[in-house]
Amino acid sequence: MSNYFSLNAVGYTLPTSFSSPSGGRLMSAQRLLTDPVFYCTVVLQNVANGSNYWLAQASNLANVIASGTQSGTGDITLTNVPGYTNPMLTEIRVRGYGATKYQPFTIFANLSNGINKVYVSQVLDTIGN
16 A cells, blocks of 8 residues: 655644555645644633633744633633643633723633633732732
8 A cells, every 4th residue: 555645834744645466545644733632621710700712823923723711710621622632721801891990811721622621710909900
C-alpha cells in the first residue's frame, strides 16, 4: 500500500489518500494546521453578575476563542471551544463592570478534550466602587 502526502505553504498535512494494492482509493483526509484538534467545554465558575470575560489562545492572543458578559451569577458554560493543541494553554481575563466593580482577574488554563473547569476568584475594587 502506498501513501501520498502533501506539503503545503503552512507545513505538513495528514495523508491526502491511501491506495489499495488493486490501485483503488480507499479514503481521503486532510487537516490544515489552523483547524482545531478537538472541541471541549469550558466552565468559568464563580463569575459575578455583569462581569466581562475573554478567553484566548495564550500563544496567539489575537486568536480570541470566546468573550461576553455574565448575566446573573454563578457559572458560565462555553461549549464547542476549539483546541488547537492538546493540551492548549489559554489566557482567561475577567473584569466586573456591573453595579459592583471587581479588579481585573487573569488566569491561565490548559484545555484538553472534555470538560474544563476554571475557578474565577474576583476581588472587589474598592477604588472603582
